[in-house]
Amino acid sequence: MSAAAAAEVPLPRAGGAWREGDPPGRRRWYAAPEPLALEGGGHLPGVRLAFETWGRLAPDASNAVLVLHALTGDSHLSGPAGPGHPTPGWWDALVGPGRALDTDRWFVVAPNVLGGCQGSTGPSSPRPGGRRAWGGAFPFLTQRDQVAAEAGLADALGIGRWALVVGGSMGGMRALEWAVTHPARIGALLLLATTAAASAEQIAWAAVQVGAIRADPHWQGGDYHGTGRVPSAGLGLARRLAHITYRSEPELDARFGRLAQGAEDPWHGGRYQVESYLDHHAGKLAGRFDAGSYVTLTQAMNAHEVGRGRGGTRAALARVTAPALVAGVDSDRLYPLAQQAELAALIPHADRVRVVESRHGHDGFLIETDQVAALVRELLP
Numbered sequence: 001m002s003a004a005a006a007a008e009v010p011l012p013r014a015g016g017a018w019r020e021g022d023p024p025g026r027r028r029w030y031a032a033p034e035p036l037a038l039e040g041g042g043h044l045p046g047v048r049l050a051f052e053t054w055g056r057l058a059p060d061a062s063n064a065v066l067v068l069h070a071l072t073g074d075s076h077l078s079g080p081a082g083p084g085h086p087t088p089g090w091w092d093a094l095v096g097p098g099r100a101l102d103t104d105r106w107f108v109v110a111p112n113v114l115g116g117c118q119g120s121t122g123p124s125s126p127r128p129g130g131r132r133a134w135g136g137a138f139p140f141l142t143q144r145d146q147v148a149a150e151a152g153l154a155d156a157l158g159i160g161r162w163a164l165v166v167g168g169s170m171g172g173m174r175a176l177e178w179a180v181t182h183p184a185r186i187g188a189l190l191l192l193a194t195t196a197a198a199s200a201e202q203i204a205w206a207a208v209q210v211g212a213i214r215a216d217p218h219w220q221g222g223d224y225h226g227t228g229r230v231p232s233a234g235l236g237l238a239r240r241l242a243h244i245t246y247r248s249e250p251e252l253d254a255r256f257g258r259l260a261q262g263a264e265d266p267w268h269g270g271r272y273q274v275e276s277y278l279d280h281h282a283g284k285l286a287g288r289f290d291a292g293s294y295v296t297l298t299q300a301m302n303a304h305e306v307g308r309g310r311g312g313t314r315a316a317l318a319r320v321t322a323p324a325l326v327a328g329v330d331s332d333r334l335y336p337l338a339q340q341a342e343l344a345a346l347i348p349h350a351d352r353v354r355v356v357e358s359r360h361g362h363d364g365f366l367i368e369t370d371q372v373a374a375l376v377r378e379l380l381p
């Protein structure tokens with residue numbers, strides 16, 4: 001740990017004596033001691049990552065598990081909603097005594113991604129040296145930049161090697177980058193519903209979402225923070241479109257079919273149930289997420305290509321030394337199983353691709369916690 005980091009933010013140390021009496025899941029911050037050198041050029045000063053932990057770090061720091069969230073997730077992996085946590089933990093069923101990530105045994109760390117808006121530095125954060133938010137001046141980030149920031153957090157926590165790194169979707173992209181960039185720091189790897197590189201179709205869906213946000217007159221080139229006008233209509237449209245891709249056609253049909261929402265009449269300005277459902281998800285996201293972060297993170301996902309500058313996908317994946325499991329969701333139309341099959345085939349110590357059975361599509365990796373727990377238990381017996 002650098003002296004500068006230690007001086008800025010009180011951080012836990014290996015040894016297990018720290019944080020007696022602190023409730024698990026309390027959000028903390030890591031402040032990077034130096035500006036972060038970015039893959040696309042330039043530096044990002046003042047990097048902070050919000051993170052939460054559960055369990056206790058062993059004296060030799062050998063029991064740490066890193067969990068990396070997806071696009072609109074956060075550091076609140078486990079625990080109830082409360083102050084600072086508008087929603088309950090998004091993988092609560094996996095974390096706790098006796099659960100797959102058994103907190104009597106494992107020290108679980110969940111950071112909020114760099115570029116996000118749930119405590120980590122992102123477009124809505126104050127720009128160092130000024131009083132305004134970064135807004136549209138926030139730099140372009142890649143998954144590698146985000147992992148570089150997370151590596152700084154690991155260093156500061158005294159964690160040289162993770163017993164397991166696990167992530168789904170965008171979190172899976174970062175888990176993969178961890179395993180390729182820092183193979184010696186990974187004891188085991190679990191990749192869920194993710195890919196070696198964003199595909200043309202994934203970029204296409206994402207581009208329409210970014211376009212919807214930028215078309216909102218309140219976007220103002222990303223410089224809307226503090227103006228009282230927020231591009232929530234654009235963000236809501238982006239979420240509606242994204243949410244369709246996160247679920248499966250049979251699920252939507254079985255749940256909503258052609259039914260009208262309550263007493264509404266779709267022939268006379270009313271909505272179908274499925275429209276109301278999308279409106280609900282749009283409103284929820286607009287209430288908890290920053291549009292600038294949505295754009296930054298979406299662009300970083302589009303840039304994801306593990307083979308870039310490493311001689312291609314095959315050569316990059318050959319760097320992974322950890323035993324790995326790669327799983328996809330059978331009904332996922334956004335990250336189809338072929339992408340996970342490719343990863344499983346090319347990662348040297350990966351088992352055959354595993355299939356999470358779910359009618360829920362891509363979101364199955366968040367919903368089918370029993371099946372995900374079984375995969376975690378294979379890697380952390």
Ligand SMILES: CC(=O)SCCNC(=O)CCNC(=O)[C@H](O)C(C)(C)COP(=O)(O)OP(=O)(O)OC[C@H]1O[C@@H](n2cnc3c(N)ncnc32)[C@H](O)[C@@H]1OP(=O)(O)O
Binds near residue numbers: 277366
């Ligand atoms: C719970 C969280 O939001 S976790 C917070 C952090 N967020 C993340 O980590 C992002 C990942 N999470 C997500 O993307 C989603 O929230 C998921 C995947 C967890 C949701 O999955 P599911 O549990 O299957 O929820 P589902 O898509 O069925 O939506 C349920 C909601 O739709 C609402 N809904 C269902 N039908 C309709 C309808 N016809 N009209 C309006 N609303 C409807 C329900 O009332 C429910 O509302 P609530 O979530 O406010 O209680």
Ligand SMILES: N[C@@H](CCO)C(=O)O
Binds near residue numbers: 072073168170246362
């Ligand atoms: N529903 C997930 C999907 C992204 O993988 C999220 O909002 O993060």
